[in-house]
């Protein structure tokens with residue numbers, strides 16, 4: 001059985017992110033926005049608003065949420081769900097803080113999978 005425990009990658013110190021701010025991290029897949037709250041909590045979401053793809057990393061962090069800079073949807077940092085009445089989700093990335101260093105789940109850095117043989121129109 002595969003080990004379900006993710007490996008972690010150090011992406012920098014918490015002090016590299018301003019309080020109530022964010023930075024983006026380039027991964028093999030989509031860019032990830034890493035947020036720091038006023039209470040020094042860290043959250044990571046795919047940097048794409050569930051409304052029309054706005055850059056959440058450029059939004060305003062308030063408490064444990066971020067307001068998208070394009071149309072002001074409010075997204076919960078803890079899980080990525082849009083607050084009602086809006087509906088949608090920015091996928092959350094596992095993140096942890098150890099001794100003021102930020103670690104992202106290594107899964108976030110995996111290359112996006114390519115098309116399957118069936119999707120390429122190939123047969124076995």
Ligand code: FES
Pocket residue numbers: 049050051052053054068069070071072073
């Ligand atoms: S793109 Fe984020 S609120 Fe519209």
